[in-house]
Amino acid sequence: xxxxxxxxxxxxxxxxxxxxxxxxxxxxxxxxxxxxxxxxxxxxxxxxxxxxxxxxxxxxxxxxxxxxxxxxxxxxxxxxxxxxxxxxxxxxxxxxxxxxxxxxxxxxxxxxxxxxxxxxxxxxxxxxxxxxxxxxxxxxxxx
Amino acid sequence: xxxxxxxxxxxxxxxxxxxxxxxxxxxxxxxxxxxxxxxxxxxxxxxxxxxxxxxxxxxxxxxxxxxxxxxxxxxxxxxxxxxxxxxxxxxxxxxxxxxxxxxxxxxxxxxxxxxxxxxxxxxxxxxxxxxxxxxxxxxxxxxxxxxxxxxxxxxxxxxxxxxxxxxxxxxxxxxxxxxxxxxxxxxxxxxxxxxxxxxxxxxxxxxxxxxxxxxxxxxxxxxxxxx
Numbered sequence: 001x002x003x004x005x006x007x008x009x010x011x012x013x014x015x016x017x018x019x020x021x022x023x024x025x026x027x028x029x030x031x032x033x034x035x036x037x038x039x040x041x042x043x044x045x046x047x048x049x050x051x052x053x054x055x056x057x058x059x060x061x062x063x064x065x066x067x068x069x070x071x072x073x074x075x076x077x078x079x080x081x082x083x084x085x086x087x088x089x090x091x092x093x094x095x096x097x098x099x100x101x102x103x104x105x106x107x108x109x110x111x112x113x114x115x116x117x118x119x120x121x122x123x124x125x126x127x128x129x130x131x132x133x134x135x136x137x138x139x140x141x142x143x
Numbered sequence: 144x145x146x147x148x149x150x151x152x153x154x155x156x157x158x159x160x161x162x163x164x165x166x167x168x169x170x171x172x173x174x175x176x177x178x179x180x181x182x183x184x185x186x187x188x189x190x191x192x193x194x195x196x197x198x199x200x201x202x203x204x205x206x207x208x209x210x211x212x213x214x215x216x217x218x219x220x221x222x223x224x225x226x227x228x229x230x231x232x233x234x235x236x237x238x239x240x241x242x243x244x245x246x247x248x249x250x251x252x253x254x255x256x257x258x259x260x261x262x263x264x265x266x267x268x269x270x271x272x273x274x275x276x277x278x279x280x281x282x283x284x285x286x287x288x289x290x291x292x293x294x295x296x297x298x299x300x301x302x303x304x305x306x307x308x309x310x311x312x313x314x315x316x317x318x319x320x321x322x323x324x325x326x327x328x329x330x331x332x333x334x335x336x337x338x339x340x341x342x343x344x345x346x347x348x349x350x351x352x353x354x355x356x357x358x359x360x361x362x363x364x365x366x367x368x369x370x
Contacts, residue, residue: 106158107239108188109215111265114239117158 003116003143005071009102014069019095019127020060027052027092030059044092051089057133058082060124062100070102073116077141080117085134088126095127103136116141146334147352149183149327151213151222151260151286151314156195157188160318164197167323168204178324178354182207184224184314184340186260189214189237191226209337212236213260218243218279219267222286222314225255225341247281256344258312260286263299270299283344284310288326288351291316312344313351325355 024044031041036053044050090096103121107114117140124133152167153160164185171180183206190212197208211224214236221243223230230253234241243259250257262269262285269285287300288311304311313326331348334340343349 106189106237108159109220109239109267111267113266 003073003105003107005105009069009071010105011101011103012069013099013101015063015066015100017061017063017098019097022052022090022092022094022096024050024092026059027056030056049091051091054084054086054133056090057084057086057124057135060096060098060122060135062098062120062122062137066100066120070118070120071105073118073141074143077139080138080140082138083136086132087134088130088132090124090126090132094132096132097125098122099125114143116143144333146181146330146332147179147327148207148209148330148334148340149180149315149317149324150211150224150312151186151289151316151326152183152323153187153213153316153318154185156185156190156192157318159188162318162320162323164208165200165204166320167317168200168206168208170320171206171324172204174324177356178327180206180324180327180354182209182334183323184209184211186211186213186222186314189239191223191231191236193226193228193231207335209340211337214241214246215239215267216241216243216246218259218272218276219262219264219269220260221246222258222260223250223255224258224344225250225253225337227253227255229253230255244279247279251281254341256283256341258282258284258286258344260314261289261292261296261300261316262286262303263292263296264289268296268299270303273303278307282307282309284312286314286351287311288313288353289316290314290322290325290355291318310344310349311351312349313353325353327352327354 040046041053100122104119107116120137122135126132154164201208213222247257259269312328315322315325317323328349329352330343332343
């Protein structure tokens with residue numbers, strides 16, 4: 001069975017989130033969960049100023065309405081990983097906005113059967129209009 | 144002079160691999176003693192990058208890089224060697240429902256060769272499809288050694304070869320840098336280009352070779368006699 005969806009959905013931006021202001025405490029809590037003790041990532045007095053670890057970029061969420069627009073294939077699925085392209089540091093006090101679109105939809109077959117992948121690209125921008133990261137969220141659906 | 148090639152590998156051009164080509168080649172250069180591979184074939188999933196030019200990296204690391212493709216069909220996954228513009232016009236490589244028999248016949252007619260890979264693998268291997276459908280015709284060889292095989296999969300592939308008399312190749316199917324070159328194919332002839340490779344796969348003498356480290360046997364438990 002071929003996967004059917006409106007190809008016009010690819011590239012369409014459905015929603016831009018409200019800015020989320022990054023707190024130093026948020027970064028520290030994130031570091032605790034991943035075991036990052038780098039002073040640069042934890043100490044506001046560090047040389048050059050505190051910056052978030054690169055993977056902090058994945059903590060920003062799409063708006064709750066975004067997924068209403070994303071096609072679903074089948075009943076089951078899961079998060080199949082994230083690719084992050086780091087562009088600029090995220091610092092405490094930054095106000096991060098997400099703009100997301102459906103980057104790609106593709107099928108593949110594997111040991112466990114057929115799969116449909118939906119890739120959503122989120123572009124993270126700070127209060128200065130500077131892009132700080134691109135995050136590709138990959139979701140696997142079982143048709 | 145013989146040639147050893149890893150005929151099945153995926154670089155970061157495939158969506159499920161994170162391995163840069165340069166890292167593959169550096170890895171092979173550093174481990175030449177344990178994986179004496181002269182070259183690799185990039186078989187990216189459902190695509191063929193005609194314009195990619197790897198000559199600078201080949202020169203830098205002294206490892207040959209050839210380009211092919213892994214496509215998906217009604218009989219499982221198939222490696223296509225000798226891809227031409229005519230083939231990519233004739234077949235949509237992104238289509239996961241290509242017809243295997245048509246692909247094999249048409250690729251051969253256009254000067255290439257199509258070889259089913261990991262035939263012992265569930266769902267995407269030839270063996271499972273042969274259980275419910277007639278065997279394919281004009282199959283030159285299948286991939287008997289696959290670096291990503293789970294227990295029993297390569298054994299099923301060997302049984303298939305024994306039954307149908309196919310030629311046998313090997314490839315790492317690596318998606319990670321450290322796995323490149325673990326399985327490969329040794330050709331009696333000198334292979335220096337895709338044209339050479341297609342010719343040898345069709346008519347040459349070759350065999351799969353396995354460079355995977357042997358696991359140490361688990362020592363038997365020693366029974367302790369109670370006094």
